[in-house]
Amino acid sequence: MSFLSNLINGISLGSVYAIIALGYTMVYGIAKMLNFAHGDVIMIGCYAVFMTMSRQGWPPLLSVAFAVVVCTALGMIIEKIAYKPLRRATPLAVLITAIGVSYFLQNSALLIFGADTKSFTSVVAVPPIKLAGGALTIPGTAIVTVAVCLVIMVALTLFIKKTKAGQAMLAVSEDKDAAQLMGININGTISLTFAIGSGLAAIAGVLFCSTYPSLTPYTGSMPGIKAFTAAVFGGIGSVPGALLGGILLGVIEILGRAYISSQLSDAIVFAVLIIVLLVKPTGILGKKVSEKV
Amino acid sequence: MAMLEIKDLEVYYGVIQAIKGISFQVNEGEVIALIGANGAGKTTILQTITGMIPAHKGSILFGGTDITRIAGHKIVSMGMAHVPEGRRVFSQLSVLDNLKLGAYSRKDKSEVQKTLEMVYQRFPRLKERKNQMAGTLSGGEQQMLAMGRALMSKPRIVLMDEPSMGLSPILVSEIFDIIKEISAGGTTVLLVEQNARKALSIANRAYVLETGNIVLSGDADDLLHDESIKKAYLGE
Numbered sequence: 125m126s127f128l129s130n131l132i133n134g135i136s137l138g139s140v141y142a143i144i145a146l147g148y149t150m151v152y153g154i155a156k157m158l159n160f161a162h163g164d165v166i167m168i169g170c171y172a173v174f175m176t177m178s179r180q181g182w183p184p185l186l187s188v189a190f191a192v193v194v195c196t197a198l199g200m201i202i203e204k205i206a207y208k209p210l211r212r213a214t215p216l217a218v219l220i221t222a223i224g225v226s227y228f229l230q231n232s233a234l235l236i237f238g239a240d241t242k243s244f245t246s247v248v249a250v251p252p253i254k255l256a257g258g259a260l261t262i263p264g265t266a267i268v269t270v271a272v273c274l275v276i277m278v279a280l281t282l283f284i285k286k287t288k289a290g291q292a293m294l295a296v297s298e299d300k301d302a303a304q305l306m307g308i309n310i311n312g313t314i315s316l317t318f319a320i321g322s323g324l325a326a327i328a329g330v331l332f333c334s335t336y337p338s339l340t341p342y343t344g345s346m347p348g349i350k351a352f353t354a355a356v357f358g359g360i361g362s363v364p365g366a367l368l369g370g371i372l373l374g375v376i377e378i379l380g381r382a383y384i385s386s387q388l389s390d391a392i393v394f395a396v397l398i399i400v401l402l403v404k405p406t407g408i409l410g411k412k413v414s415e416k417v
Numbered sequence: 418m419a420m421l422e423i424k425d426l427e428v429y430y431g432v433i434q435a436i437k438g439i440s441f442q443v444n445e446g447e448v449i450a451l452i453g454a455n456g457a458g459k460t461t462i463l464q465t466i467t468g469m470i471p472a473h474k475g476s477i478l479f480g481g482t483d484i485t486r487i488a489g490h491k492i493v494s495m496g497m498a499h500v501p502e503g504r505r506v507f508s509q510l511s512v513l514d515n516l517k518l519g520a521y522s523r524k525d526k527s528e529v530q531k532t533l534e535m536v537y538q539r540f541p542r543l544k545e546r547k548n549q550m551a552g553t554l555s556g557g558e559q560q561m562l563a564m565g566r567a568l569m570s571k572p573r574i575v576l577m578d579e580p581s582m583g584l585s586p587i588l589v590s591e592i593f594d595i596i597k598e599i600s601a602g603g604t605t606v607l608l609v610e611q612n613a614r615k616a617l618s619i620a621n622r623a624y625v626l627e628t629g630n631i632v633l634s635g636d637a638d639d640l641l642h643d644e645s646i647k648k649a650y651l652g653e
Contacts, residue, residue: 288521295507295518301469302505307493307522307570411509 128260130382131375136266136335138374139273143328144351145358145366146280147321153297153361154317157215160222161202162325163348164229169195169326170333170343171233174242184247191326199322200315208311226345233341246334269331276324277367284363289316297361350377353397359410368408418481420445420574420605421466421497426475428458428465435461437629438475443574448596448606450616450637452650453626459609460502462626463576466607467492467499480573494522498572502579502609504563508552512543515551515562519569529569536565539598557588564595574605581612593619613650617641625650
């Protein structure tokens, strides 16, 4: 039973990684850049919930909605100020800028909220489910996390397949110039991608902090890096890849911690990543890039 | 009045001047060919017209409106479509989704279906393969898709960049027949081609480009029989 409960915790953590990974993978797919500040947007979302819910006593759902709005706006502002001017710059310049934005967000949070660890109150009020006569308990947070992840995946897939904006995203991700010739506003599409990714980051952050309730200005960076790993693991640029990569990563991390070594769990995660990339450099579901002449 | 008028256009790639102050015009209903060797600047001109590359100097007037500085994505809804060099279809999307993206800028949803039927009529092959991924089409089919996709925006003028590139002689003739049909249907065509003979055979007028300058222009029939053109571009 402890294996099953570990597995459930792994899937739950993996669902959070998957939601964060969506932000990395969508932005990479469309703007062809790695937004290393994405993890810190999560942290800002957590503070938005903490300040409104724990300090001001707002109802949890309202706080989460507020955090989504804050992060969506933040993502769009970051894109507009930091990345848009670099549209024709070298990838290295964009990468360094992203790292700079990441530090900027961390230090801004340090300045505004202080360095002390805040104790995050879970936003989830769903009671745990007891199975097998109480031998197996599924925490309410895990249920909500997995459910939210699945809803987001289905909604996002439908959005991309069925809406005009979604089709525009696919077109931009494949060929910006050709997309512009169709009348698609490239800057608008990139901005929308950042908005969606950052809004999802807020949700992921709230779910993460509901399970692991200590909040500091550095809270976002580790899940950010893990989710980036998950995106690469599943195949960067692929939405189902983000889901698969995230869940596998979460499960490997939790099982590794439980059965091999709690100190080595992160090392195990990255070792598996290295092995997968050696065997399949594009990630599990990554598309083979065929050069067209 | 000219439908499309280019005045003293200059374009730079970094420090290199690709277009050195050219002027030409396209009248309604015409098929105009831009011919010239590789690197003469033909593609650059088309890309500057549809806003993919900024103009350094000069102006581009479309239907009397100055579009020189207008954002590229706004130009298609003004009635100008561009079939880019190398087809550039969205290979990961289905044929139908590619065609729908062609109508992205249109607001008249009910009319789009009619245009789709018309495009299918002109390119029956695309209808047969509408659910297939565009990347799995042959070169000729991809060219038809790129042209069909451009027609989906219901353009008044189509810019076509090297539509015959990389195609077999039979397909080249088929593509040029289609261009003639598009023109006969009332759409103005600005055609860039390396296959000068084919281009001149369907064009009304033509401009000959050499390293960023127009060196010769005139009726396509006259150019087809011009000794210097024959020597330089027709391989006689």
